[in-house]
Amino acid sequence: MSALPIAIELERQKVLIIGTGALAHERIISLLDTGAVMELYGSHHLDSRVESDIREGRVTYYHRDVCEQDFMDAKLVFVTDIHRLNPPITVIQKWAHQHHAWLHVADVPSLCDFYAVSQLRRGDLVIGISTSGKAPSLAKQVRLALENLFDESWAPLVSKLYYYRCQRSEQAISVKSAHLQQWAQHYVHKHLVPRIVRAQGEMDPAYSDIPWRPEEMP
Template sequence: MRKLYPMMVDLTGKRCLVVGGGSVAERKVTLLLECGADVEVVSPATTARLAGLAASGAVRIRRRPVRPPDLTGAFLVVVATDDPQVNREVAHRVRGAGGLVNVADDPEACSFLVPSVLRRGDLTIAISTGGGSPALAKKLRQRMEQTIGPEYEAYLTALRLLRERARRAIADPHARQAIFRRAVDSDLFDRAARGDAAGVDACIEDLLQAAPRAAAGT
């Protein structure tokens, strides 16, 4: 069993190639666009939505079968045609060149897998079964959606504000880390979840003022 390395990748402006134009490819394109990728699609035919994205300039489409030169220079390649042989051939070429490739419904041909993702603003929780059961990953994500709601977006915004203010106000990195640990056990979450901006600011100020005492307790 392969041991996959979990990582978060910045795709902003990166050329990402999607081979295929059906509904699966459409979902892959949508996720890549959400992450700021420069997306190119190669497929003789596409869904209406992909055609619309091309018409708006959001993606580029080459309406023909994939060719080896298409793969050159792509930061990553996603393969989602309805022809398993084409999928495998493309994956083999990309992996042989040391590239990153994901093949829909064929985890063994992939050099990276796309997890089931829960997003709450900048909070991202990714769940993967290593290709063993995408259905289980989806079910677990749906369970987490019930407990990790949109209030976590506001909470993370408050934590980010605390981090920025602590970096400006406190030189000692150990003292800052002590504050950050205290913050996740404070009532900052409740205040942020209520949309209590004044309460959030007061809580952050209390945490910063307690810096010497927090550092001494570490």
């Protein structure tokens, strides 16, 4: 069964991050622009980048194991290391569901209420790549490839189209919906398609000759 891709507004919403390793840092960075109120829990060694996140005030850190009271009013819960977890994941899952919070457990799709997508953000243009939690490394590589295709020039395009869309809504005469579609299509063909063509021509031959043998994968 396929998951439904959605975007969640997290401004001023409480988000729990359980774990203090490298993946916790990735979660903190991915949530920075959302305006979420992040709380980090864990009593194990802090990754150096997580230490930096704490020093710079990106997240509130509690040097202890998470307890049920911490789940009150939480919107999302990220468990970043199931192998160094106390209390056990069954308890964490119970608390999350009792307090109506959505749970994400890294590398365990069967325990997830939602999947964290690999995202490329250019202003209000957000591109999410997901493998439904099955191959996050592939999602990351796709996102890295797309970064070269979508530069920062895409951010003002969204603002410009939004401005004209609001003008059309308020005045109901100045700009037709078809025109907005044409402008967006023109920008894609002018700026995106040529980059894709160039990227194909610049493909590293070392990768093109690698045979695909799934049976050799561990």
